[in-house]
Amino acid sequence: MTGVAPKSFLFDLDAAAGVATLTLNRPERLNALTFEVYAELRDTFAALDAEPRVKAVILTGAGRGFCSGGDVEDIIGALFGRHFPAITLIAISALVEPDAMVEIQATAYVGGAP
Secondary structure, eight states: OOSOOOSSEEEEEETTTTEEEEEEOOGGGTTOBOHHHHHHHHHHHHHHHTOTTOOEEEEEESTTOSOOSBOIIIIIHHHHTSOOOTHHHHHHHHTSOTTOOOOOSSOOOOOOOO
């Protein structure tokens, strides 16, 4: 495979078997995902998709846990540094029933994938 050299996880290709193994390698953080890991996974999967020798991909994690999800310090911490205008509160209030009242005294974030 050319063009991708991941730094945040391990990569192994068994060309004879046609199997690529990606090992999340942050066991001290239970392999929590960061923006860098997300970007490298995206790039690696795109490269593997174009690699005719790869027939299967194994995604695993080093240490005692596969993956604890998004790294709170990296992802949520970065979001706290951003400025969100008052329009955010208007959008949130539009989702609430008319007879309910919501007050937010701190920044609230919800994560997820489409």
